[in-house]
Structures are given as C-alpha cells and as structure tokens.
Amino acid sequence: MTFGDSLPFMRCVAMTQRKRPSSTQSSSQRRHTGNLVAQDEDDDATFTQPSTSQVQRGLEKLTPAQVDQKTAEVVQYFLVKDQKKMPVRRADLVKHVVKDYRNIYPEILKRAARTFDQVFGLKLVEIDPKNKMYILVNNLETPDKASPVRSPSNPKMGLLLAILSVIFMKGGVVRENLIWNTLRKLRVDPGEKHEEFGDVRKMVTDEFVRQRYLEYVRIPHTEPIEHEFRWGQRADAEVSKAKILEFMGELHEQDPKTWTQQYRQAHSLPNSSQASTSSSSQR
Amino acid sequence: MASRSSSSTAAGGSDSPQKPTKTKRTRRKRRKARAVGDMSRQMGESHRRFLQTMMVSGVIDEQAAKALYQYCCETHHTQYAPDKLEDFIDTINSRLQPMFMQIRKGMSENNGLQYYALVNMAETDITRMSSDYADNELELFRKTLDLIVCSENGKASSTDILNSTDSMTTRKMKKSETEHLLSRLVHDKWLSEKRGEYTLSTRCIIEMEPYIRTMYQDHIKVCHICRNIAFQCQICENPTCGIKIHNPCVARYFKGKSEPRCPSCDDFWPHEIPGICCLFSNAVSGHIRPPVVRDSQTLVHI
Numbered sequence: 001m002t003f004g005d006s007l008p009f010m011r012c013v014a015m016t017q018r019k020r021p022s023s024t025q026s027s028s029q030r031r032h033t034g035n036l037v038a039q040d041e042d043d044d045a046t047f048t049q050p051s052t053s054q055v056q057r058g059l060e061k062l063t064p065a066q067v068d069q070k071t072a073e074v075v076q077y078f079l080v081k082d083q084k085k086m087p088v089r090r091a092d093l094v095k096h097v098v099k100d101y102r103n104i105y106p107e108i109l110k111r112a113a114r115t116f117d118q119v120f121g122l123k124l125v126e127i128d129p130k131n132k133m134y135i136l137v138n139n140l141e142t143p144d145k146a147s148p149v150r151s152p153s154n155p156k157m158g159l160l161l162a163i164l165s166v167i168f169m170k171g172g173v174v175r176e177n178l179i180w181n182t183l184r185k186l187r188v189d190p191g192e193k194h195e196e197f198g199d200v201r202k203m204v205t206d207e208f209v210r211q212r213y214l215e216y217v218r219i220p221h222t223e224p225i226e227h228e229f230r231w232g233q234r235a236d237a238e239v240s241k242a243k244i245l246e247f248m249g250e251l252h253e254q255d256p257k258t259w260t261q262q263y264r265q266a267h268s269l270p271n272s273s274q275a276s277t278s279s280s281s282q283r
Numbered sequence: 284m285a286s287r288s289s290s291s292t293a294a295g296g297s298d299s300p301q302k303p304t305k306t307k308r309t310r311r312k313r314r315k316a317r318a319v320g321d322m323s324r325q326m327g328e329s330h331r332r333f334l335q336t337m338m339v340s341g342v343i344d345e346q347a348a349k350a351l352y353q354y355c356c357e358t359h360h361t362q363y364a365p366d367k368l369e370d371f372i373d374t375i376n377s378r379l380q381p382m383f384m385q386i387r388k389g390m391s392e393n394n395g396l397q398y399y400a401l402v403n404m405a406e407t408d409i410t411r412m413s414s415d416y417a418d419n420e421l422e423l424f425r426k427t428l429d430l431i432v433c434s435e436n437g438k439a440s441s442t443d444i445l446n447s448t449d450s451m452t453t454r455k456m457k458k459s460e461t462e463h464l465l466s467r468l469v470h471d472k473w474l475s476e477k478r479g480e481y482t483l484s485t486r487c488i489i490e491m492e493p494y495i496r497t498m499y500q501d502h503i504k505v506c507h508i509c510r511n512i513a514f515q516c517q518i519c520e521n522p523t524c525g526i527k528i529h530n531p532c533v534a535r536y537f538k539g540k541s542e543p544r545c546p547s548c549d550d551f552w553p554h555e556i557p558g559i560c561c562l563f564s565n566a567v568s569g570h571i572r573p574p575v576v577r578d579s580q581t582l583v584h585i
Contacts, residue, residue: 072381079382083415119378120338121331140332143358148350149336149343 047094050103058103070101071111078112078124082136085211085234090132127212127233135212137237155196156203160213162186163204164235165244169262175219176227179204208232241266324374329355334375334401337386341472342400342486345388372399389489392437392482392515393475395531402490415471419453420464424473426451428491431483432499437514438480441465483514507547508532517554524548534559 050058059067077097081088094102101108113124116136123139126132166182167174180190183204188194190201197203205227208214212234219226231239242256245266249256257263332355337343343351352371356363372386379385383405390397416424426447430439444465448456456464465481468474475484483491492512496503506513507526516527526547528536534557537543543552 068381072383075382115382118326119331119334119375121328121335138335140328140335143332145354145358147336148354149340149347 047091047102050105052106055104055107058101059107062101062104067101067104067108067111070098071108071115073097074108074112075115078116078134078136085135085213087127087133087135087212087234090134093134125237127237135234135237137234142243159183159186159188159197160208161239161244163208163214163229164231164239165248167229167231168241168244168265169248169259171261172265173228173230176216176229179229324370324377326374326378327361328359329361330371330375332358333371334379334386337399337401342398342484342489344391345397345399348399387489389485389492390509390511390529390531391485392488392513392529392531393485395529395534398485398489400486400489402486404493416464419451419456422451422453423448423456423461423464424468427468427474427481428483428495431481431514432495433502435518437516438482441479441481444481488512488514506532508536517552519545519548519550520553521545521548521550524550530557533557 074093074097077093078088094105098105098108109124116122116124117139120136121138121140122136125135125137127135162182163179166179170178183190183200188197188200190204192200194200204214205216209216209232212232214232214235215230216227217230219228241262245256245259245262248254248259256266333351336351336355349365349368352368353363353365355361376385383403385402385404386399387402388397388399423444427439427444430443430447431437441462445458445461448461465474465476469476469481469484472484472486474481474487476482495512504513504516504518504527505511506516506529508528509532511529513527513529516529517533519526524545524547526545533552533554536546537552537556538559543556544550545552
C-alpha cells in the first residue's frame with residue numbers, strides 16, 4: 001500500500017477534524033516569506049481592549065438590534081475570510097467591520113463566537129495572543145459513518161496532511177529537503193509545474209504558511225540557505241495527531257503505541273481526547 | 284429583520300409616542316409568538332452538520348438533501364421524520380437570517396430536479412462572489428449575465444463573451460484571461476458550459492434570482508407553469524401570446540397529452556416535448572430526444 005493510496009482517507013480526516021485549542025502556543029511569527037499584509041499592524045497597536053465597565057456603558061447606548069446587526073457583520077466577515085483559510089486579524093476586524101462599535105468589541109466577539117458555536121458548529125480560536133489573530137475550527141465530532149454527500153475533493157489537503165504527518169513522525173521539525181523528497185515520492189515534483197497544484201513550492205512555502213498550516217523558517221548559518229518545516233498554528237488547532245498516528249499504524253500494520261514519543265505527544269495534551277461525545281463547547 | 288420605525292398616526296392612535304396602538308400591540312404579540320415558536324425548534328448538532336455540508340458543497344440535489352438530513356439526524360441521535368426536511372431547514376434558516384444567509388430551493392432548468400443551495404441574501408449586488416473575483420472579473424461576469432438574460436435561449440456563446448471584453452470599463456481582459464475566468468466560474472458553480480455555450484448554473488439562478496429580477500425587470504422571462512424565472516425555455520409562437528415554459532415544465536405539463544396546446548392561448552404547441560425520462564438523462568447526453576411516453580414508475584434518477 002503506497003502512501004499515495006491513503007490520500008483520500010487523509011482528505012476525509014483533514015475535512016472533519018475537531019481538536020480543542022492547544023494550551024501551548026507554538027513559537028511566535030517567524031515568517032520567512034512574510035508577505036502577510038502588514039499595513040494594519042499599527043492600527044492594532046493603538047487599539048486598547050475596552051474595560052468591562054466601558055463595554056457595559058457602550059451597550060447601554062445601543063439597541064439590541066444594532067448589536068445583533070454588528071455581530072452578524074462580524075460573523076459574515078469571518079466566514080468569508082475563513083473560506084480562504086486566512087486568519088483574521090483583530091486590527092482588520094476592528095478597522096473594517098466593528099468600526100464605531102469598537103468600545104463594545106469584546107461583547108461583539110463573544111456573541112459572534114456564540115453564533116459560530118450554536119449555528120455553525122465552529123469554534124473561534126485565537127491562534128496568536130500576541131498579534132491577536134483568529135481562525136475558525138470545526139467543532140463537530142468526526143462521525144463513524146461517512147456522509148452520503150461527497151464533498152468536493154480537496155487534493156491540497158491530502159498533500160498537506162502527508163507533509164504534516166512526516167513532520168510529526170520526525171519529531172516536529174524537519175529540514176526542507178526531506179519534505180521535497182517526500183513529495184517527489186508522491187509524484188509531486190516541487191521543481192516542476194504540477195497539473196493540479198501548479199507551483200508546488202509556492203503552495204507549500206507560501207500558501208500553506210499564510211494559512212498557518214505550516215511554518216517555514218530559515219536555518220541560521222546554512223550555506224546555501226536551508227529552511228525547516230514545522231506545524232503551524234492552524235494545524236495545531238485543526239489536525240489530530242492521534243488520528244495521524246492511528247493512520248500510520250494502519251499503514252505500517254503496527255500499534256500506534258510503538259511510536260512512544262509520538263504517542264505521548266498525541267495524547268498528552270489536556271483536551272486531546274477524540275472519543276469525547278460531549279458537544280458542549282468551552283468558551 | 285429591520286426594526287420598523289414607529290408611526291404616530293396608526294389607526295385609532297393618538298399622537299402620543301408612548302402608548303402603542305392596538306394594532307401595533309397585536310402585531311408585536313404575534314411576532315413574539317412566532318419567535319417563541321421558532322425557538323422551540325432549536326438548532327442541534329444535526330442542523331449544524333447539515334449546514335456545514337451545505338457550506339462545503341454549495342448546492343445539492345433534493346435526493347442528496349434527504350439522505351443528508353437522515354444521516355445528520357442519525358449521527359446525532361436526533362428524532363428523524365422523513366417528511367420534515369422543510370421544517371428542519373426552516374430551523375436552520377431562522378438562525379441564518381441575521382447573517383443574510385439562507386438555504387433556498389430551486390429547479391434545474393436542465394433536468395427538472397429540485398436543488399438546495401446555501402445563498403447570500405444581501406441585497407447589495409454580487410457580494411457573495413466578490414471575495415473570490417477581481418473587479419474586472421466581476422464586470423465580465425455581469426456582461427455574461429446580460430448576454431444570457433437578454434438571449435432567447437438563455438445561453439451565451441464563448442465568442443460573444445470574448446467580444447464583450449471590448450467594452451469593459453475596468454482593466455481589460457485578454458482572451459486567455461477570459462477563458463481562464465470562464466473555467467473558474469464553471470468550477471465555482473456559477474456557470475455551466477456545454478459545447479462552447481454558457482448558461483447560468485442552478486445554484487446561480489437560486490442565489491441571484493432576486494438580484495436578476497431587480498436588475499433586469501424588463502428583460503426577464505417567467506415560466507407560465509411554475510412562475511419562477513426562466514432562462515432556457517420554450518416560447519409560444521403566437522405573437523399575441525408569447526408565454527414561456529421551462530423545458531422540464533413542458534415535459535411535465537404536456538406529459539401524456541396527444542396534442543400539446545398552449546395553456547394560455549390554446550394554439551398548437553409546436554416545439555419538441557422532452558420526455559420525462561430523457562429529461563433526467565439530459566445532464567449526461569445534452570440532447571432533448573423525440574417524445575417518449577413512459578409511466579412515472581420508470582423515472583430515471585441521476
């Protein structure tokens with residue numbers, strides 16, 4: 001059974017993962033190809049979180065309908081951004097959507113999170129407390145039976161999951177050459193234009209990084225310049241290490257526990273239990 | 284949705300803004316009762332799973348929707364009543380309404396099947412698409428929309444679309460860019476393509492019907508049978524009549540009738556009547572074959 005055969009399974013796994021947010025934050029932004037929009041960063045520096053009493057006062061001056069309307073706009077904004085898997089920056093949110101309601105921002109965000117949970121089964125996760133960035137993560141359990149509706153296949157996710165698996169199995173950080181070799185084995189050559197993925201190197205080092213699935217960081221003192229790959233914050237929040245290990249077990253016909261380090265990693269986090277059937281979300 | 288401004292001259296009311304009139308009080312009571320009724324049909328995990336699937340798929344046919352509804356209920360151990368799909372979707376829609384989103388139903392002009400689509404109801408123009416497409420791409424889409432709406436057969440040829448780039452006001456598109464855009468629009472399920480001709484996809488029609496009705500009021504065709512907007516349809520040839528009927532609606536209306544007559548002016552209906560079974564295979568073959576009369580037991584589902 002080749003690695004490639006497992007891609008459809010990996011697609012399913014990628015689509016329906018739920019994982020509660022990790023309590024440990026991965027290292028802060030060390031974006032190498034940092035071409036993320038930076039113009040609004042100053043705005044965020046000037047945005048101070050209003051106090052509870054300020055929020056209370058602000059709410060008194062507005063009608064419930066006005067607050068609901070603004071909440072709905074925030075929800076819409078998130079959904080649009082999340083389509084592209086791009087994290088939402090607080091600065092952008094305040095500048096483009098919240099605007100004059102910034103004095104009740106915490107309340108708006110709280111209500112939006114409630115809407116995501118109750119209506120969409122999504123969890124609003126802060127992936128970067130320093131830079132205030134948010135993503136939406138699936139909060140529904142992975143069902144035992146497959147859905148009768150076949151979702152449009154997402155080959156990128158399959159490839160991404162292959163990369164994440166390699167990184168995880170290798171202890172959490174790998175030199176880039178290992179990833180390129182892995183892809184070549186999957187008949188995806190980073191040096192050539194791929195039929196499905198186009199510029200593979202760009203997809204892996206730019207798109208996946210901007211979406212926070214991967215981190216791509218320069219290794220100092222390397223000549224020629226070399227980089228290493230790690231899991232990104234979105235991967236930490238969305239992808240289950242336990243599931244990857246389970247899959248590896250099937251692939252190699254081994255008990256997942258034989259990889260003791262990885263097993264410990266996958267099951268050590270406080271809320272890592274995937275078998276929980278409770279659907280209430282912590283807020 | 285929008286809060287109604289209070290009028291001080293309602294029937295029997297004084298000018299005092301403090302005390303609402305009797306009619307306003309009853310209205311408010313009814314609204315509250317309805318809201319409570321909505322609340323009793325709470326969103327559960329089964330609804331959320333259904334919605335998530337709709338968000339990923341965009342549009343699904345009725346059969347798939349029914350299967351999905353059952354699957355969602357069974358997965359989350361929710362009570363399942365096969366004939367309550369509409370109620371189930373209503374529950375979801377009541378919570379989606381504040382975000383200007385809805386799950387709406389519409390008929391495919393090709394195979395006559397009903398489809399469900401998750402749509403953006405915001406009244407501003409093509410906002411749903413606007414995050415994915417550049418300004419000039421949206422302009423070209425609008426031009427394609429013009430061509431399709433104003434055409435008799437509900438189609439726009441790739442040649443005509445390419446020619447329309449000449450009159451663009453935003454940054455002009457090269458031929459290759461236009462072709463790439465068209466294939467993206469097909470991939471994203473806004474347009475359908477067959478033999479170099481483009482039509483509006485079912486999802487597009489469901490989503491854009493209100494917008495199209497507003498923007499093209501004088502040009503749109505409406506099906507005489509189902510009263511929905513019509514692009515690909517047959518037209519009565521009587522110059523004083525000229526009613527339009529969707530191809531699937533023609534098939535259903537004239538089924539079993541030996542001599543098809545216009546339901547409005549009674550003139551002989553001169554067009555080929557698609558057979559019901561042939562209609563469903565339309566998506567595959569792309570032809571409307573000569574009429575074949577079959578009983579409903581042999582309806583073919585795709």
